[in-house]
Amino acid sequence: MVHGVGEFWGKVQADMLDTCWKHLTPFLWLSILLLSKDVECPVCGLREAILPPDYDQKGDVIIGGILLLYSSGNSFLPTFTFRPKPSRSTTLVKPNLRHILAFIFAIDEINRRADILPNITLGCTVYDSCARQWHAVQHTLRLISGPGKIVPNYNCYKESKLAGIVGHKMPSTSIAIASVAGLYRYPQLTYGIQSSVPSDKNKFPSLHHTFPSSNSQYRAVIELLKHFGWTWVGIVSSNDESSQWSNLELQEALSQNGICVEFKYIVKDRRDKYENSRMLQLWEVLASSISKVIILNNNLIFPEFLDKIYVEGKISKVLILPFNFPYGVIPLLLLTLNGSLIFHLHKVAIPGLKDFLLSANPKKYPKLRMLVNLWKYEIASQEIVSKTTKNLGALEQFYFDMENFRETFQVYSTVYSLAHALHEKNSHKTNKSEAKSGLSWRPWKLNYYLKNIHFQTLGGEEVFFNEDRKSVKFDILNFVMWPNRTKQTTKVGYYLQNGDRYGVYINNSAILWDPYFTQTPTSVCSESCRPGYHKVPMEVIHRCCYTCAPCIEGEVTNDTDMERCLRCPEDSWSNAGKDNCVPRPTEFLSFDExxxxxxxxxxxxxxxxxxxxxxxxxxxxxxxxxxxxxxxxxxxxxxxxxxxxxxxxxxxxxxxxxxxxxxxxxxxxxxxxxxxxxxxxxxxxxxxxxxxxxxxxxxxxxxxxxxxxxxxxxxxxxxxxxxxxxxxxxxxxxxxxxxxxxxxxxxxxxxxxxxxxxxxxxxxxxxxxxxxxxxxxxxxxxxxxxxxxxxxxxxxxxxxxxxxxxxxxxxxxxxxxxxxxxxxxxxxxxxxxxxxxxxxxxxxxxxxxxxxxxxxxxxxxxxxxx
Structure with a gap:
């Protein structure tokens, strides 16, 4: 009976923290977390009073990590007529395994180098946020307090010191981490998409980004829309605070470039009895919309929601996916995303990482709990007898794309950034013994060095935290799901920003659209006005809806969708089609007539x-x-x-x-x-x-x-x-x-x-x-x-x-x-x-x-x- 009450109270706490986190101050968060004794992670299923780190490695200086490692989904590759009901026995934990392994790889690589932090050993403590803000706050307090019970304002590290925190991928979770870490000025390095909310240095002075600014991301999306002439789009987003801020910025940017939003649907991150009705409502919105392009502006919290939409019926839309959408984690969703366009970071090389990933196994990393779980479910399901002698090379590349070092590079570079900042800080110390022992430890001083950090990785990539970076490059990928359930992600173009010059470069012939579309889809409220006509706004709230009116005599339009006709020069006149100015015939009483x-x-x-x-x-x-x-x-x-x-x-x-x-x-x-x-x-x-x-x-x-x-x-x-x-x-x-x-x-x-x-x-x-x-x-x-x-x-x-x-x-x-x-x-x-x-x-x-x-x-x- 007592156990049942405790379980009930744990669920109430989880729901309360999940929905109200953005209205709570860090001190109120702290009070709730200190009262929490038994809370279950909604993703990984662990239920402990104090969740242990997902990976822990000793060292003189500790780099903390709060990563997005787990997300739930269905392990079956479904057909069009059969979709098994998810259950605990069939649910597979699909990890972002490359991220934590890249984290470990960077730590080991730095420790082997003599030019960075000589005589100092780096260690790490990595937690999984489980895609929950309250988990991220709890883990942040654990990293600051040290191992054991959370004790605010006390540092329980005995032999090592915390240098900073790497995380998070989601803006909403990054804000939660920054709200606690910022109180103590611990450096925080995010490796995911940047939002304007955590970019405020007055509120978050110790938060640094490796990802390009949100303005660059919006501009890339807008340039893509303008390339195809799409002016009528829909937006589906999550209900967290950063997504809402991002929605406002995105809508403003779209409006300034003449692109209208037909609808904006907010998916609530809730799993309750109303989930099916909200799923049906979203399906009806998508099915009734005339826009063929949907922008998924979310924070990784509802891929399963779109997964369930497919059950109601196939909706043929072109989805534009943000930089952090997990397009590879849900098999059924892959069918929904067929023909979509994905923005992703430019693909880079990390020398040695691929071999390191392929050689990883539980015997080599027995403390890496998620790797052990992976062997338990995946290797066993593939009937491999010797679980410890195999490595990741034996697993399906569908889940662990070893050639894709885009987001993985962000994790890798953040670890290196903290190491370089520590190196610069120690280089300015006069007492070398102090530098070695770490006496008079002041981690907030690293913020100064991080702000001006600029180095080159072993692969030749430049890393810096300049908010006004002049050069940005994104790859544009086309996602295709073939009938035999195999996926293909092809690079079809890229977005390049160099100073004030920017634009998208796309090979249209390389794009494979959804089979529903027989040609490049169009997404406009009104058909384009051909040359000779101009747009006349309709009495509606969207300026993208209009009628086409012919130009009057003496005026022309020489392009499609022109808002006003252009007056011909004095010596010219409009032709019959009103699409070009031709020289006027000169008339006088001539001897030739x-x-x-x-x-x-x-x-x-x-x-x-x-x-x-x-x-x-x-x-x-x-x-x-x-x-x-x-x-x-x-x-x-x-x-x-x-x-x-x-x-x-x-x-x-x-x-x-x-x-x-x-x-x-x-x-x-x-x-x-x-x-x-x-x-x-x-x-x-x-x-x-x-x-x-x-x-x-x-x-x-x-x-x-x-x-x-x-x-x-x-x-x-x-x-x-x-x-x-x-x-x-x-x-x-x-x-x-x-x-x-x-x-x-x-x-x-x-x-x-x-x-x-x-x-x-x-x-x-x-x-x-x-x-x-x-x-x-x-x-x-x-x-x-x-x-x-x-x-x-x-x-x-x-x-x-x-x-x-x-x-x-x-x-x-x-x-x-x-x-x-x-x-x-x-x-x-x-x-x-x-x-x-x-x-x-x-x-x-x-x-x-x-x-x-x-x-x-x-x-x-x-x-x-x-």
């Missing part, structure tokens, strides 16, 4: 017609028709019309600086001369009839000078406007990218719009005045009265240019220029046709009417009638 050719032909035809009229008038210059209509002004008008037809050609072709300066000015001056000539002819007709009156004073003066003077006067006003235009705001060529989408319009900027419309307006005023005067004189009696023809020609001229203004303002690009060219040709042709074609008709087809007698006769008849 149909519209330009048509206008050129029309201009040349009317120019040729104009010179035909000039030739007719010149040949018949002495006839009555030519003389009766102000011969000099007629030739000036014909010459200006000829130039106006040619000036239209300045508007066709690529605009240049010279063409832009000349075309509007020449057009304005020439057209003003034409209109002024028409005005002069009109006024001359009216004054001619006035001159018939007797004794009119200005008769002779008007006949000789008036028409030319009027022409010069009217043209001078336009000339002055054009001079001011060219001086103060001249036209210039420009590339217009705003008027038409996707085109560059090569055009002439008129400089001053006011000056341009002033030129047009001035011509318009002269034309209206000519029309008004000609309209009044249209019925004057004369055989060759031009007033009627001038009236009609000015009506055509004004109609063309009144229509020009809205047409010019409503068109763009080359069509705007074409409108102006057409207006020039139409108005000039109207003047030519309406004024001179009727006269050519009389000269060429009715020569009988082109006589002075006919002119005089008709004048007399009209005077008689009036």
């Amino acid at each position: 149909v519209l330009g050719v048509c206008l050129l032909i029309i201009a040349l035809l009317v120019f040729f017609l104009n010179w035909v009229v000039v030739g007719v008038f010149f040949r018949h210059k002495n006839t009555a028709v030519v003389k009766a209509n102000n011969q000099n002004v007629s030739f000036i008008l014909l010459l200006s019309l000829s130039l106006s037809f040619l000036c239209s050609l300045l508007f066709i072709g690529r605009p240049t600086k010279m063409s832009c300066l000349l075309r509007q000015v020449i057009f304005g001056v020439i057209f003003t001369i034409s209109v002024s000539s028409v005005l002069a002819k009109t006024v001359t007709v009216i004054l001619a009839f006035s001159a018939i009156k007797p004794n009119w004073t200005f008769k002779r003066w008007i006949k000789r000078h008036f028409s030319i003077s009027l022409l010069i006067l009217c043209s001078s006003g336009q000339f002055v406007i054009c001079v001011f235009w060219l001086i103060f705001s001249p036209p210039f060529p420009e590339q217009n990218t705003q008027t038409e989408v996707g085109k560059i319009i090569s055009q002439c900027n008129e400089g001053s719009v006011t000056a341009f419309y002033a030129v047009i307006g001035y011509m318009g005023c002269l034309a209206v005045l000519s029309f008004f005067i000609a309209f009044l004189a249209r019925k004057l009696p004369d055989t060759f009265n031009e007033a009627q023809y001038i009236t009609f020609s000015m009506l055509v001229f004004c109609s063309v240019w009144i229509s020009f203004i809205p047409a010019y303002l409503s068109t763009k690009g080359k069509y705007m220029v074409a409108v102006e060219v057409f207006s020039i040709l139409a108005s000039s042709a109207g003047l030519l046709g309406c004024i001179f074609i009727p006269k050519c008709y009389i000269i060429l087809l009715r020569p009988e009417l082109n006589t002075r007698s006919k002119l005089v006769t008709k004048r007399k008849l009209k005077r008689t009638a009036t």
